Amino acid sequence: MAHQAHAYHMVDPSPWPLTGAISALLMTSGLATWFVYKTTTLLFLGTTLLLLTMFQWWRLIIRESTFQGHHTTPVQKGLRYGMVLFITSEVFFFIGFFWAFYHSSLAPAIELGGLWPPTGITPLDPFEVPLLNTAVPLASGVTVTWAHHSIMEGARKPALQSLTLTVLLGLYFTALQAMEYYEAPFTLADGVYGCTFFVATGFHGLHVIIGTTFSMVCLLPHTHYHFTSNHHFGFDAAAWYWHFVAVVWLFLYISIYWWGS
């Protein structure tokens, strides 16, 4: 067996990038066929393929790292850079929506009545459910930090408990937001207020679901003894992502819910 003379990871060819790309094609065309023809076959097929790809690709990474030892220090450094750059790109994604919100709300058009919130819009009270929805991500930031310190200290049970709590808080946030969406006196179609509100908070909600799933998936390797006290990058990445999601909410709350009311 040939041995490499460097510390980097030359991966075996795998089919998952292809299946992932096709699943993206299927999901986007599926959305189009759903909107136009009301059929959901393509969308369903695309989602199934996406889930299969995610499962097999991330299982592959666990095999390459935990079981084959390919994640040396330089490799881990590259992965860290990668995650940081990805989160940075997401920050810019949200900056776009905040830009749209401030563009419309700082100088409200005459068609809105020249004021913000526009005439006819009853905004949500920022000191009711939205305030609870601020306490929840802040608390989950504490629990995920607790989980991190537990993992670093090799404290298996506290790590499991705190990570589970983090996931539960994430699910609680999603449930509360879903309820708020249902009860809101305005909709996505209610002019620029409804649009900026639901697009910004909606994409944030999607990211909460992604972050919760990421943390939930971390429970599996943890219970199977994959994380060591100084090498647990999967968990680090999940924790960074989770903090990012919480910070976006803080900005959303202050700008759209509080200042925007």
Added chain:
Amino acid sequence: MYRHIHALQQVARRTISSSVRRQLDNKVQNKQKLFQEDNGIPVHLKGGVSDALLYRTTMMLTVVGAGYVVYELVKAAFPRNKT
């Protein structure tokens, strides 16, 4: 009476903790041996038969899906209603 409850608690605790230990043993070393075997199999298939089955299912869905998208696109681009 409390001694009985205490004894029951001990038994339950020992049973639960021993069954948990049986289910969630540290199997990382076994997996490391399996995946480091020098048999030329690529990592995504190295876990066994279930790997190959899942791979084949995924690939089949990929091919069928890609074909279906092309079909739908052609259908959408060349509408067949001639009224």
